[in-house]
Amino acid sequence: MDVGALSPAEARARFREGLVTPTSGWSLGYAQANLIIVPKDYAFDVLLFAQRNPKPCPLLGVLDAGETSGPLLEGGDIRTDVPAYTVYEDGDLVDTVTSLEDHWRDDLVTFIVGCSFTFETPLLEAGIPIAHIDQGRNVPMYRTSVRAESAGRMSGPLVVSMRPIPASQVADAVRISARYPAVHGAPVHVGDPGAIGIADLDAPDFGQSVQIPEGTIPVFWACGVTPQAAVMESRPPIAFGHAPGHMLITDAKDSQYAIP
Amino acid sequence: MDVGALSPAEARARFREGLVTPTSGWSLGYAQANLIIVPKDYAFDVLLFAQRNPKPCPLLGVLDAGETSGPLLEGGDIRTDVPAYTVYEDGDLVDTVTSLEDHWRDDLVTFIVGCSFTFETPLLEAGIPIAHIDQGRNVPMYRTSVRAESAGRMSGPLVVSMRPIPASQVADAVRISARYPAVHGAPVHVGDPGAIGIADLDAPDFGQSVQIPEGTIPVFWACGVTPQAAVMESRPPIAFGHAPGHMLITDAKDSQYAIP
Numbered sequence: 001m002d003v004g005a006l007s008p009a010e011a012r013a014r015f016r017e018g019l020v021t022p023t024s025g026w027s028l029g030y031a032q033a034n035l036i037i038v039p040k041d042y043a044f045d046v047l048l049f050a051q052r053n054p055k056p057c058p059l060l061g062v063l064d065a066g067e068t069s070g071p072l073l074e075g076g077d078i079r080t081d082v083p084a085y086t087v088y089e090d091g092d093l094v095d096t097v098t099s100l101e102d103h104w105r106d107d108l109v110t111f112i113v114g115c116s117f118t119f120e121t122p123l124l125e126a127g128i129p130i131a132h133i134d135q136g137r138n139v140p141m142y143r144t145s146v147r148a149e150s151a152g153r154m155s156g157p158l159v160v161s162m163r164p165i166p167a168s169q170v171a172d173a174v175r176i177s178a179r180y181p182a183v184h185g186a187p188v189h190v191g192d193p194g195a196i197g198i199a200d201l202d203a204p205d206f207g208q209s210v211q212i213p214e215g216t217i218p219v220f221w222a223c224g225v226t227p228q229a230a231v232m233e234s235r236p237p238i239a240f241g242h243a244p245g246h247m248l249i250t251d252a253k254d255s256q257y258a259i260p
Numbered sequence: 261m262d263v264g265a266l267s268p269a270e271a272r273a274r275f276r277e278g279l280v281t282p283t284s285g286w287s288l289g290y291a292q293a294n295l296i297i298v299p300k301d302y303a304f305d306v307l308l309f310a311q312r313n314p315k316p317c318p319l320l321g322v323l324d325a326g327e328t329s330g331p332l333l334e335g336g337d338i339r340t341d342v343p344a345y346t347v348y349e350d351g352d353l354v355d356t357v358t359s360l361e362d363h364w365r366d367d368l369v370t371f372i373v374g375c376s377f378t379f380e381t382p383l384l385e386a387g388i389p390i391a392h393i394d395q396g397r398n399v400p401m402y403r404t405s406v407r408a409e410s411a412g413r414m415s416g417p418l419v420v421s422m423r424p425i426p427a428s429q430v431a432d433a434v435r436i437s438a439r440y441p442a443v444h445g446a447p448v449h450v451g452d453p454g455a456i457g458i459a460d461l462d463a464p465d466f467g468q469s470v471q472i473p474e475g476t477i478p479v480f481w482a483c484g485v486t487p488q489a490a491v492m493e494s495r496p497p498i499a500f501g502h503a504p505g506h507m508l509i510t511d512a513k514d515s516q517y518a519i520p
Contacts, residue, residue: 040304044303044304044307047308047311048307051319052322059311062308062311062312064412
């Protein structure tokens with residue numbers, strides 16, 4: 001099966017049928033997205049958190065309370081169409097599941113958040129190597145000592161993804177990713193991990209570690225797992241996310257998020 | 261009094277003391293903003309409306325329920341620091357007042373929305389004439405036949421501001437305003453007013469008409485009055501806005517909303 005050639009609807013159907021796999025490389029050219037799902041009572045705080053933190057939380061769409069489909073997943077079902085979901089109770093990660101059908105409530109509001117996978121294709125096309133792809137791993141993600149802007153009951157650390165970039169290509173990586181503000185945009189930090197509170201690059205908080213190739217420098221982008229970290233700290237009674245690396249594949253083309 | 265040289269805090273103090281005047285030309289270099297203020301019960305719908313309509317509703321900031329000051333108006337008071345406010349009851353404009361102190365409730369949430377005044381300075385600096393400034397008038401604004409994206413109970417028409425631009429400078433006006441996505445960005449329409457449901461340029465729905473200089477073409481930008489038009493259609497029990505042209509003068513510099 002050439003998973004890169006599947007349409008988003010075909011990919012979502014596989015996951016709906018029960019397939020569990022990271023989505024890197026699936027439905028090439030289509031935007032993958034992070035999820036955060038909370039009860040309506042918490043939705044204003046999450047939406048305001050996103051508005052105040054546009055780099056880690058660029059919203060591609062919001063489903064109304066109880067709504068399970070929308071323009072980003074035509075004919076799809078947000079409860080089943082992602083390979084794996086995280087379940088948070090009072091901020092604790094209590095389970096990872098392949099369907100939210102048993103958990104669904106009519107007051108749940110779904111936030112669909114842009115993902116840096118979208119700008120990896122143009123980085124590759126510009127000849128910039130992506131270590132975690134070359135090494136067949138999930139991108140490493142880290143909690144930082146930088147605080148996101150709080151909103152109501154939502155507060156937490158900025159989470160970043162890291163890609164080691166050859167020193168001569170850092171400028172190109174900045175320029176290219178900056179053209180995609182809807183999917184985290186330009187890096188938030190270049191270089192010393194310790195300056196943003198990352199003690200050990202080999203011990204990411206989410207995803208997998210990568211080997212740092214010689215001659216590269218770590219470059220950090222704001223990450224869509226940030227709202228899940230805020231959920232863990234802010235402890236709403238119930239919340240859901242995507243399992244890291246197991247994204248929603250949307251009907252939107254990556255190219256539609258490039259600014260001209 | 262050189263109103264252009266006043267600091268934003270000084271300007272707000274004049275309005276707090278009771279001065280009522282349009283704010284065009286005040287505190288040059290500082291961002292002026294539209295207001296929409298609704299009860300907390302309506303705030304998620306307004307915030308989602310803004311998220312779904314970023315061109316007319318670019319949020320510069322949101323004050324928490326009951327909050328009357330914030331980083332955009334340090335030491336200020338949102339209830340008194342704007343020259344004039346509109347009062348809506350069940351969607352009807354029932355009053356224009358110079359203070360919201362008698363109306364204030366602890367559940368009111370304030371949305372501070374970018375204003376196209378911010379990109380008028382760089383347009384002027386590029387040699388592009390702004391007719392309503394030359395003619396000493398408020399910018400003309402129109403309800404269009406284009407519907408904004410609905411969000412919960414909030415729905416309404418896109419409202420636009422219009423500036424007649426010399427044909428040879430339309431391209432520059434597009435390029436320059438596009439650098440300011442946080443204050444409406446690039447135009448939404450160039451040319452024929454009828455195509456977006458505007459019957460008569462001489463009869464704006466808000467602001468004042470301008471004389472169209474020869475050799476110019478009407479250029480339309482999304483306008484921050486759009487959420488007030490949605491309030492008029494969606495009929496929340498109570499809501500407030502700024503009186504057209506009587507803006508909040510913020511502490512943010514215009515230049516900070518330019519993308520590099």
